[in-house]
Amino acid sequence: MPSVLVQFAHPSFYRSRIQKALVKTCKKLDGITINDLYEQYPDLHIDVKREQDLLLKHDILVLQHPFYWYSGPAIIKQWLDLVLEYNWAYGPKGFALQGKKMLSAISCGGGENAYTPEGHNSFPISQFLLPYRQTASLCRMEYMPPFVVYGTHRKKSNDIDDESLMYADILSGLASGRIQPENYRGLEVINSLGHGIEG
Numbered sequence: 001m002p003s004v005l006v007q008f009a010h011p012s013f014y015r016s017r018i019q020k021a022l023v024k025t026c027k028k029l030d031g032i033t034i035n036d037l038y039e040q041y042p043d044l045h046i047d048v049k050r051e052q053d054l055l056l057k058h059d060i061l062v063l064q065h066p067f068y069w070y071s072g073p074a075i076i077k078q079w080l081d082l083v084l085e086y087n088w089a090y091g092p093k094g095f096a097l098q099g100k101k102m103l104s105a106i107s108c109g110g111g112e113n114a115y116t117p118e119g120h121n122s123f124p125i126s127q128f129l130l131p132y133r134q135t136a137s138l139c140r141m142e143y144m145p146p147f148v149v150y151g152t153h154r155k156k157s158n159d160i161d162d163e164s165l166m167y168a169d170i171l172s173g174l175a176s177g178r179i180q181p182e183n184y185r186g187l188e189v190i191n192s193l194g195h196g197i198e199g
Ligand SMILES: Cc1cc2nc3c(=O)[nH]c(=O)nc-3n(C[C@H](O)[C@H](O)[C@H](O)COP(=O)(O)O)c2cc1C
Pocket: 010, 015, 016, 017, 018, 019, 020, 065, 066, 067, 068, 069, 070, 071, 106, 107, 108, 109, 110, 111, 152
């Protein structure tokens, strides 16, 4: 069975509605490791060896965070900068992550319509996530379509419950092998593969 590592980052977790609910739901799932980066490294001093060992033990890497300034919170960048070392993650001798998969699981204040050519943000979410996709590619990983919660400010508590169940279904589908590459290739987002499960 594929093992799933969720690298979670939220710099003001006490104020979170969406990400807090997603994390709470996935804590109930088997076969999923959640690594809260701001909890582990509040001063951003990342233990590179610990993080690399965690990556080696898992098949699927999930970067879960709110979408900030069309990217991720600072610790995600710090983690990428320090952990994905030359000749370990990439480069002529860098095969440690070869064949693994990467998934972004993000929440956005902007609604789905905002992420269109006519919308407020002009481009689809897949364009903003290109640095993550190419990072995965450079590290010989496969980048999956992202899980995206759009329009967070307008979500009511029952909407958040629905999104959390959908996310849980996707993570458990990945961990059980039910969701395979042929299911998601070509999708803009992976959300439609989650049907919601009993929490
Ligand atoms: C510093 C900051 C930057 C943000 N940048 C974006 C952005 O670029 N695009 C977007 O759609 N929403 C943006 N937002 C909205 C957040 O993505 C949204 O509030 C968050 O995903 C809600 O999740 P939470 O309840 O877990 O905090 C930003 C919010 C903050 C605080």
